[in-house]
Amino acid sequence: MNPDLAFLVEVLVGGLLSGVMYALVAIGFVLIYKTSGVLNFAQGAMLLFAALTFVSLTERGVPFAGAFAATLGVMVLLGLTIERAVLRPLVNQPPITLFMATLGVAYVIEGAAQLAWGTQVHGLDLGIDDTPMDIAGILVSRFDLFAAAVAGLMVAILSLFFRYTRTGLAFRAVADDPLAALNTGLRLPRIWAAVWIASGLVALIAGLLWGARLGVQFSLSLVVLKALPVLVLGGFDSILGAIVAGLIVGAVEKLSEVYLGPVIGGGIEGWIAYVAALGFLLLKPSGLFGLRSVERV
Amino acid sequence: MATTSSPVAPPLRRPSANRVGLVLLLVLAYGLVPLVGTSYLYEAILTPFLALSLAALGLNLLTGYAGQLSLGSSAFMALGAYAAFNLSLRLPVLPLPVTLVLAGLVSALAGLIAGLPALRLRGFYLAVSTLAVQFFVAWVLNRFGWLSNDSPSGVVSAPPLVIAGLSFEDARGRYLVSLTVVSLLTLFAWRLVASPTGRSFVAVRDNETAARVIGVEVARTKLLAFALSSFIVGIAGVLWAFAYLRTVEPAGFNLDRSFQILFIVIIGGLGTLRGAFLGAGLIVVLPLLLSRLGAALLGDGFDSGTLEMGQRIALGGLIVAFLIREPAGLVALLDRAVRRVRRPA
Amino acid sequence: MNAFLAVDAVSLGFGGAVALDSVDLSVAKGEIHAVIGPNGAGKSSLLNAISGLYRPDSGTIRIADDGFSRVPTKRLAELGVARTFQNLALFKGLSVLDTVMAGLVHRQSAGLAAQIFGLPAARREAREHRERAEAVIASLDLADVRDRLAGTLPYGVQKRVELARALVARPRLLLLDEPMAGMTATEKQRMSGYIRAARVSSGTTIVLIEHDIGVVMSLSDRVTVLDHGRRIASGTPAEVQADPAVLAAYLGLAFDEEAA
Numbered sequence: 001m002n003p004d005l006a007f008l009v010e011v012l013v014g015g016l017l018s019g020v021m022y023a024l025v026a027i028g029f030v031l032i033y034k035t036s037g038v039l040n041f042a043q044g045a046m047l048l049f050a051a052l053t054f055v056s057l058t059e060r061g062v063p064f065a066g067a068f069a070a071t072l073g074v075m076v077l078l079g080l081t082i083e084r085a086v087l088r089p090l091v092n093q094p095p096i097t098l099f100m101a102t103l104g105v106a107y108v109i110e111g112a113a114q115l116a117w118g119t120q121v122h123g124l125d126l127g128i129d130d131t132p133m134d135i136a137g138i139l140v141s142r143f144d145l146f147a148a149a150v151a152g153l154m155v156a157i158l159s160l161f162f163r164y165t166r167t168g169l170a171f172r173a174v175a176d177d178p179l180a181a182l183n184t185g186l187r188l189p190r191i192w193a194a195v196w197i198a199s200g201l202v203a204l205i206a207g208l209l210w211g212a213r214l215g216v217q218f219s220l221s222l223v224v225l226k227a228l229p230v231l232v233l234g235g236f237d238s239i240l241g242a243i244v245a246g247l248i249v250g251a252v253e254k255l256s257e258v259y260l261g262p263v264i265g266g267g268i269e270g271w272i273a274y275v276a277a278l279g280f281l282l283l284k285p286s287g288l289f290g291l292r293s294v295e296r297v
Numbered sequence: 298m299a300t301t302s303s304p305v306a307p308p309l310r311r312p313s314a315n316r317v318g319l320v321l322l323l324v325l326a327y328g329l330v331p332l333v334g335t336s337y338l339y340e341a342i343l344t345p346f347l348a349l350s351l352a353a354l355g356l357n358l359l360t361g362y363a364g365q366l367s368l369g370s371s372a373f374m375a376l377g378a379y380a381a382f383n384l385s386l387r388l389p390v391l392p393l394p395v396t397l398v399l400a401g402l403v404s405a406l407a408g409l410i411a412g413l414p415a416l417r418l419r420g421f422y423l424a425v426s427t428l429a430v431q432f433f434v435a436w437v438l439n440r441f442g443w444l445s446n447d448s449p450s451g452v453v454s455a456p457p458l459v460i461a462g463l464s465f466e467d468a469r470g471r472y473l474v475s476l477t478v479v480s481l482l483t484l485f486a487w488r489l490v491a492s493p494t495g496r497s498f499v500a501v502r503d504n505e506t507a508a509r510v511i512g513v514e515v516a517r518t519k520l521l522a523f524a525l526s527s528f529i530v531g532i533a534g535v536l537w538a539f540a541y542l543r544t545v546e547p548a549g550f551n552l553d554r555s556f557q558i559l560f561i562v563i564i565g566g567l568g569t570l571r572g573a574f575l576g577a578g579l580i581v582v583l584p585l586l587l588s589r590l591g592a593a594l595l596g597d598g599f600d601s602g603t604l605e606m607g608q609r610i611a612l613g614g615l616i617v618a619f620l621i622r623e624p625a626g627l628v629a630l631l632d633r634a635v636r637r638v639r640r641p642a
Numbered sequence: 643m644n645a646f647l648a649v650d651a652v653s654l655g656f657g658g659a660v661a662l663d664s665v666d667l668s669v670a671k672g673e674i675h676a677v678i679g680p681n682g683a684g685k686s687s688l689l690n691a692i693s694g695l696y697r698p699d700s701g702t703i704r705i706a707d708d709g710f711s712r713v714p715t716k717r718l719a720e721l722g723v724a725r726t727f728q729n730l731a732l733f734k735g736l737s738v739l740d741t742v743m744a745g746l747v748h749r750q751s752a753g754l755a756a757q758i759f760g761l762p763a764a765r766r767e768a769r770e771h772r773e774r775a776e777a778v779i780a781s782l783d784l785a786d787v788r789d790r791l792a793g794t795l796p797y798g799v800q801k802r803v804e805l806a807r808a809l810v811a812r813p814r815l816l817l818l819d820e821p822m823a824g825m826t827a828t829e830k831q832r833m834s835g836y837i838r839a840a841r842v843s844s845g846t847t848i849v850l851i852e853h854d855i856g857v858v859m860s861l862s863d864r865v866t867v868l869d870h871g872r873r874i875a876s877g878t879p880a881e882v883q884a885d886p887a888v889l890a891a892y893l894g895l896a897f898d899e900e901a902a
Contacts (some may be wrong), residue, residue, distance in 0.1 A: 007501045030313075032639075038529050085417075086617055086621070089621045090621060093620075093624075095420060096366055096420065096424075097422070097624065098558070099424075100563055100616065100620060101616070101617050101621075103559075103613075103616065104560075104612075104613040104614070104615070104616030104620070105613060105617060106613065107556075107610070107612055107616070108609070108610050108614055109613075109615070110613075110615035111606040111607065111608070111610035111611055112610055113605065113612065114602075114606050115606040115607070115610070118417065119602055119606075124337030138480060158405065192355045220381025225428070225432075225552075228428065229425070231421075231425075232422055232425050236421060241521050243413040247574065266442045267436055267439065267440070268376055268436065270432040270435065270436055271433040271436055272431035273430055274425070274426070274428060274429035274432060274433075275429055275433070278418075278425070278426050278429055281417075281422065282414065282416065282417055282418075317843075320891050392744050424790075435757050466846070469796075485758060488757070488758040488759075488760070489757075489758055492754075492757035492758060492764075493747065493757060493768070493771075494746070494754055494757055496736065496743065496744050497744070497747060498734050499733055499735050499740075499742050500733045500736070500747075502735065503732070503733035503734050503735050503736070504732065504733055506731060507731035507733070508728065508733075508744075509715050509716065509718075510695075510715060510718055510719070510724075510731075511719055511724070511747055511748065511807065511863060512716075512718070512719030512720065512726060512745060512748025513744075513747050514716070520727070522755070524653070525879065538862045561816050568735060
């Protein structure tokens with residue numbers, strides 16, 4: 001293969017794989033947004049909290065499985081608490097109010113996580129060899145492949161859950177039409193609780209993968225900022241959109257970093273995804289998979 | 298029957314009482330404080346309080362009155378500060394007040410551009426687009442060393458505050474400059490929200506379709522809100538850098554600062570001018586209170602890291618508590634307290 | 643024909659569902675014209691098309707001398723058209739006085755600087771607009787609540803505030819989408835009085851959607867009946883009442899409408 005082309009493909013694959021990691025965070029947002037219209041800014045803080053709890057437990061000698069189960073329990077509790085103590089009293093408030101409340105929740109969780117577990121950086125080793133693998137002349141990170149596989153598995157489990165369980169079906173009904181679902185006697189609070197538990201699970205998995213990649217530290221909660229352009233591009237309410245947009249954002253970031261960076265200067269990954277996502281949205285206001293909604297007056 | 302000239306219900310606003318209160322406040326701020334103030338009072342409390350109040354006032358015009366959520370306020374503070382720094386460095390002939398106004402205009406122009414997506418996007422999509430501004434501005438300020446006079450660290454000293462040959466370099470002088478700038482811009486904002494334009498801001502916020510039907514130029518109104526808000530926020534940035542920090546550096550204008558200003562607006566009260574001041578007062582005093590409290594409770598175990606985390610928790614908790622218990626903010630609490638005091642009379 | 647408002651063969655659909663099917667409507671100057679029909683007949687869609695909120699798929703709308711395929715909502719006030727909404731569309735953070743003054747925003751000519759620095763032109767304009775707003779407020783018996791926030795008032799009063807915001811512009815054409823929905827018989831009487839007065843004082847042409855047949859018969863000069871997006875009858879109240887198509891499509895439902 002032409003070395004320039006091989007390099008391009010390598011960059012593209014690297015970008016797509018890191019895009020999977022973005023999609024992983026974005027899915028946590030979508031789950032909650034679909035059912036309750038809340039853009040949960042605390043998703044990043046939950047991710048940090050999960051990773052910190054897990055790594056602190058393993059450092060204290062708790063085996064992997066035990067630490068995972070214990071952290072999952074903590075995340076379920078955290079999700080339920082947020083839902084019950086913060087969002088339930090704010091039901092029927094405008095979306096922006098709910099968003100700002102989750103911003104406050106993010107601050108509380110970030111402060112509490114670090115107060116409890118300290119502010120130093122923890123290494124997190126999931127036991128995955130990170131030497132690059134050679135596939136048809138293209139170097140691919142093993143870790144990225146593993147992360148993609150985990151993400152794929154999680155999406156599969158979630159979609160099975162939504163297809164075949166009572167709560168899952170109820171979730172879909174609520175997401176399609178909350179009013180109608182309410183009228184047919186579905187119990188919204190129970191679905192909200194289920195959704196917050198699910199997003200706690202997503203936060204745990206994303207937290208472990210991101211923590212293994214970046215080290216477990218405060219800046220982990222900032223991956224929320226990586227998920228926002230993904231959500232803008234894919235729509236706040238589409239899991240498929242989050243995955244596709246995650247891949248696109250990952251690829252755009254890597255490609256522009258490699259090819260555009262030398263021209264206009266480094267460090268553009270902080271904003272290029274935002275500009276790309278917004279540019280796309282301005283051209284096509286309905287987003288990747290969104291439906292045009294008719295304004296009723 | 299159609300000519301009821303004397304209203305039965307008493308008007309809610311009492312301009313005369315408000316005006317007396319305002320004059321008293323100004324007398325206090327200009328007359329009494331400079332006589333008794335210590336430099337700790339000026340440097341740790343009053344000057345940052347004034348700069349943050351002004352930034353929150355600017356954001357409140359956009360978010361509280363015109364209903365456009367912005368998560369990128371500190372980018373406009375940074376633009377104002379850097380514009381003022383470069384103007385005073387490269388055009389030293391300009392008097393400080395002119396530099397201030399020009400810096401505000403630079404920020405307003407950027408606000409105008411940042412407001413363009415508001416013509417197509419709403420709600421969260423718009424909020425995310427203001428985050429793009431936040432990160433883009435931070436990148437530009439780091440990328441082009443020329444903007445910080447090629448200082449290797451990126452940190453540069455603010456120029457001395459001299460107006461008409463008089464130096465306002467000491468703590469009290471910087472307080473007085475801040476107070477004057479904030480007073481004038483608050484007057485400006487007060488006139489604005491009472492004007493037909495201010496009415497159009499609220500109309501667009503509360504019902505965009507109805508606003509368009511009665512003839513409000515929605516696009517122009519939104520852009521105007523962005524520009525005027527950014528003008529004020531930009532000048533707040535100049536105060537923050539020149540009068541409070543005494544240095545200009547990108548780090549002071551990060552996302553946390555943007556959130557802090559949004560929090561001030563929420564805690565103080567969206568869509569009120571007084572709210573910006575009440576909220577800023579609480580935000581400035583909170584860490585001082587917490588550190589006293591922490592030291593008293595925990596003694597030596599209370600270090601600066603613990604304080605910072607405690608502060609984060611308290612701030613986040615306050616936001617949630619206000620949104621649930623008092624969405625109208627400290628202003629509503631204060632009004633209720635005042636009514637309770639007045640009723641027996 | 644000297645119609646002030648002429649809707650000509652307007653059709654409108656939303657993703658397969660037909661809201662309006664080649665609807666004609668002709669309203670003479672100074673007429674009070676009621677549009678009636680069962681729920682989902684397309685009444686609100688028709689008003690939204692006339693005010694430019696919806697873009698018709700085909701057909702034209704003529705207001706006075708200007709014909710449009712889509713009425714420009716931005717220029718609505720300038721064209722002399724004002725409207726109210728089925729579900730209240732007030733500015734809940736403005737006082738009643740400010741809300742009514744906002745109805746004059748299209749007449750605003752003083753610039754921003756003039757407003758902020760209180761220049762004479764802006765002050766004169768503000769005084770004039772205030773006087774006009776106060777007059778409308780008085781004529782709709784809203785003086786008692788002049789300083790209250792619009793969003794804090796009872797439903798029926800909010801409906802009146804919305805009418806005041808529309809009337810202050812002295813529109814040539816007034817579109818009222820269910821101005822009396824949810825009102826008691828007494829309130830409906832008063833509202834009918836305000837609407838009649840508006841026509842008398844400024845010769846306004848009025849199109850209103852209303853469910854209460856009694857109100858329609860006593861208030862309107864002419865009636866158009868819609869059913870499933872089609873016009874099935876048009877004429878004087880008496881003519882329409884006697885029309886067999888209307889009886890078939892509509893009056894059978896009148897009882898349900900009343901109950902709803």
